[in-house]
Amino acid sequence: MSHETLTDFVQATAKKFDIPGVAVGVWMDGQEIYACHGVTSIDNPLPIDKDTLYLVGSVTKTYTATVLMHLVGSGLVELDAPVRQYIPELQLADEQAATEITVWNLLNHTSGLDWGLIVDTGEGDDALAAYVEKMDKLKQIAPPGVRASYSQAGYNLIGRIIEKVTGLTYEKAIISFVLDPLGLSHSFFARDDVMTRRFAVGHNLGNNERLSVARLWRQSRGDNPGGGLVSSVSDLVRWSQFHLHEGKSADFTYILPMELLHRMKDPTIALKGTNHDALGICWFLRDVDGICTIGHSGSANGQFSELLIVPERNFAIVALSNAGPNGIPFNQAVVRWALEEYLGVVDRDPEPIPYSETRAQEIIGIYEIEAQIITIRTDGTKMTLEAGIKPEIRAAADSEMPPDYPPADIGMLPGNGDEFIIINGGFQGKRGFFTRDESGTVNGLDLGGQLFKQTSKPK
Known part of the structure; x- marks a missing residue:
């Protein structure tokens, strides 16, 4: 396994996509190799290394799900139990859904809950409870258990279950049950822990076609279970090793029984017209050139993460980047190159x-x-497809929000005619499909496993 070859490709690809700072790690044949390039910030540059901290966004969900499964293994949580068994005060816009949604539905995104809420509930220990209190405003886009639709709010609810069951804050529970036992010493939630260490900031492309530092740096604490972890490429490679192997800590204490570790990787619901074949427990599953992979990606404001594991080949790759809109294409290019270079998987x-x-x-x-x-x-x-934040949400925000993505070309795919692929831009290669009502009329769009309802025709 060549460190020089990986470094050469990472450097060339970072320059191609104009990413200020990237970090890539590979685990193969019992070896870790890293390739880091660039700087933490174009305004206050420090060199990126394997311990530099990045916001990993939704990769956080894999930690949240793992701790929840630890509680299942300890007999403290039942997967088929209704969420109200643990959060009796839960109120949703759809009362029937509030009584029916189970822990299982949250874990594999079949709760029917909309994506989430743009709300700041502060930085206190009650931030997650306050977020859950506001979920009565969240739309129900499908009955529980009917279909998968990716939900940040669903994982924030899991975080609240963890708090209620353990008596700890969500963050302390993650630290106690996985970060400390696994020796993940470069993984944090609190800003005070991050600011004393080397960390990357996000960047976004402005109307002048130049990158600038992204602000807000991260979302509020109430969103931590779905996307608040700050970590390094070295810690993420070690996290991958934990999920590749036997669910043990550094001192060989079992964090997760083998049965539950493997169950997280088993298909729970098929995904149609996406870049993945199915959902496990949190993990996205995909067959690539005849090889089964599991993975998760994440995004923050101008920061992007990609984690892919190939269990049968004892292989994992992590890619981190700190600029939009090209951070996602950079990460995907690196992952594809590594699969072909090291495994012969195209x-x-x-x-x-x-x-x-x-x-x-x-x-x-x-x-x-x-x-x-x-x-x-x-x-x-x-x-063409244009994606962004609703104008009214942006206008009401009291801080800077990520820019909208510029228009990208899309093309329909062979088959039933309702599946499409994004051909260029920051979402290049991402697939989705259009949904129809009983009369056959298009009434929705599914992108990345997330359902968007059609509300009108463009002017």
Whole structure:
């Protein structure tokens, strides 16, 4: 396994995508290798190394799910139990859903809850409880158990279950049950812990086509279970090793019984028209060139993470980057290169079919979730997708929010005609599909396992 070859590719790819600072780690054949390039910030630059801290976004969910499964293994939580068994005060917009949603539904994103809430509930120990109190404003987009739809709010609810069952704050529970036992000494939640160490800041591309430092640096504490962890590429590689092996801590104490560790990787619900085949418990599962992979990605404001594990080959790769919109394409390019270079596994995007005006007129529209909006347009020769934060949410925000993604071309894929792929831009290669009502009319768009309901046609 060549360190020099990895370093050369990472450096060249970071320059190609104009990423200020990247960190990549690979685990293979009992070895760790790292390739780091660039700086933490274009305004206050420090060199990136394997212990530099990044916001890992939704990769945090893998830690949240693992601790929840630890509590299952300890007999303190039942997967089939209703959430109200642990959070009796839970109130949702849909009362029937509030009584029916189970812990299992939260873990594999089948709760039917919308993505989440844009709300700041402070930095106190009650932040998560306060977030849950506001969930009566959250839309129910499907009955529990009917379909998968990715939900940040669902994982914040898991965090609250962890608090109620353990009597600890969510953060202390994660530290006590996984971070400390595994010796993950470069993983934190609190800003005070981060600011005394070397950490990366996000960057976004402005209207002048230049990168600038992203602010807000991170979301509020109430979002920690779904995306608040700050960690390093070295700790994430060690986290991958834990999930590859026997669920033991550094001193060989079992954190997670083997049965539950393996159960997290088993398919629980099939995913249609996405970049993944199924969901396990938190993990996204995909067959790549005949090899089963498990993984999770994450994003914060101008920071992006990708973690992919290949259990049957004892292999893992982690990629971290600190600039949008090209952080995701950088991470994906590195992961694909590593799969082919080290395992001989080739991952290629499917080819779209030729443009059809008839099909385009069926699906152009404005599609929304709680805080985000996607617009599909056509100019008569191709279709484009625009994704961003709802204007009213941006206008009401009291701090800077991530910029909207510029329009990207999309193409329909062979098959039933409702699946598509994004052809270029920051979401290049991401796949989705359009949903239809009983009459066959398009009424929704699923992107990345997240359902956006159509609300109108573009003007």
